[in-house]
């Protein structure tokens with residue numbers, strides 16, 4: 001991640017000048033906010049500088065990430081996916097605020113589908129499901145009365161060799177913690193490293209303006225989730241976790257959907273309770289639901305549910 005002090009305002013201003021006339025929509029899922037750029041026919045080239053400038057909270061629109069709304073036939077990753085999933089005709093081209101590409105965004109996928117549904121680009125009534133393309137593969141998103149539920153695919157250990165029989169595979173030190181703490185790295189299509197803290201006081205006092213130190217750092221970097229399991233952990237059969245997150249390519253965000261799935265997965269593994277299928281994960285921007293669906297081959301698919309909102313439309317001056 002680029003340290004704020006290294007920001008180059010001239011480079012970002014130049015990038016913004018090149019985007020004059022660009023239409024966008026601002027949206028969010030539990031406070032994880034995005035600039036959505038409709039590019040239905042794949043005609044808009046967005047460089048890392050363009051993305052960084054649009055996401056800049058001082059010079060641009062401001063967001064944790066950018067989502068290009070594009071037909072799957074208009075990018076290589078989309079065309080590759082269409083061969084196996086011809087129904088995935090829309091592609092969520094997601095980028096982090098620093099301009100880097102990420103495989104998946106759990107909150108973004110709901111906001112993306114909400115955009116398609118409310119702008120009349122797809123017909124999607126509550127109860128109906130739409131499959132969309134992402135760099136982590138096809139994802140089925142079901143519209144609910146009050147939000148969306150996404151089949152995020154199976155969770156996995158980031159490094160199955162290292163982690164399978166162990167509760168942790170790395171150490172994480174963050175500003176506000178006295179000592180490095182054990183952590184477990186998981187994949188939800190993108191990489192996550194989950195760290196448990198003893199209580200909510202520890203969570204509140206973390207300073208996530210600085211990037212946490214992960215040792216060893218996974219090959220493609222990682223999002224870091226700090227979690228506090230509720231006490232008692234279960235209420236009416238639902239597991240409860242509070243979380244803060246430092247996202248790869250962004251910094252601290254109000255919420256991270258894939259991160260919430262990783263947090264529930266790690267806490268469930270640590271609790272040793274594979275029968276606990278329903279979880280609620282509290283984040284600074286709200287609450288999301290996580291459900292595990294055991295599969296005949298022993299894997300478990302993860303369902304993520306939560307709200308999606310569009311806030312305003314704009315055009316770059």
Ligand SMILES: N[C@@H](CCC[C@H](N)C(=O)O)C(=O)O
Nearest residue numbers: 102105106107190256257258
């Ligand atoms: N906020 C997202 C995750 C976005 C990508 C992440 N920063 C990465 O680089 O993997 C979510 O809701 O999942």
